[in-house]
Amino acid sequence: MTENAFYHDYDVPQDLQFKTADILRLGGLECTAQLSPKYFSDVFTQPNKITSVTVSLSFSVASKEILVKGKIAGKRLVQCARCLKMTEQDFAEEFLETYSNKSEIIDIMLLVRQTLALTEDIRFLCKPDCKGLCPQCGQDLNTAECGCKPVSLSPFAELKGKFK
Ligand SMILES: [Zn+2]
Numbered sequence: 622m623t624e625n626a627f628y629h630d631y632d633v634p635q636d637l638q639f640k641t642a643d644i645l646r647l648g649g650l651e652c653t654a655q656l657s658p659k660y661f662s663d664v665f666t667q668p669n670k671i672t673s674v675t676v677s678l679s680f681s682v683a684s685k686e687i688l689v690k691g692k693i694a695g696k697r698l699v700q701c702a703r704c705l706k707m708t709e710q711d712f713a714e715e716f717l718e719t720y721s722n723k724s725e726i727i728d729i730m731l732l733v734r735q736t737l738a739l740t741e742d743i744r745f746l747c748k749p750d751c752k753g754l755c756p757q758c759g760q761d762l763n764t765a766e767c768g769c770k771p772v773s774l775s776p777f778a779e780l781k782g783k784f785k
């Protein structure tokens with residue numbers, strides 16, 4: 622885009638509530654901000670959580686609307702659905718949205734939160750063949766065998782044993 626000095630001087634609001642009037646006055650805006658993870662503490666289901674977020678935004682002014690292109694990058698901690706171990710992952714997402722020139726505030730925070738919420742992987746596995754935890758003693762079966770006997774889920778199996 623252009624080399625407008627305003628682009629670099631603009632103080633990005635931490636809550637990402639941009640004033641439409643500012644964007645129009647500047648004729649567009651490009652900015653990058655690192656955001657506090659506290660804004661995203663409730664986006665994932667615990668114990669999964671977002672630990673770092675950087676947002677890059679590009680606002681283009683058209684005749685009746687403002688086009689916003691965004692990139693979100695950061696780190697998140699996700700729990701294995703089988704063994705419950707936490708793994709740190711990098712993530713990167715992009716979004717594209719238009720806003721009316723007449724709206725007072727452009728709420729990028731809402732957009733970022735929605736984009737991040739869609740990326741949560743509640744069936745994440747630390748490895749495809751994760752053995753998980755023993756349902757009886759809780760031992761992580763990836764690290765050691767515990768020696769518990771597997772529980773039979775069929776009531777008939779137990780009856781069979783009785784009448785032998
Ligand atoms: Zn696992």
Ligand SMILES: [Zn+2]
Nearest residue numbers: 755758767769
């Ligand atoms: Zn066990």
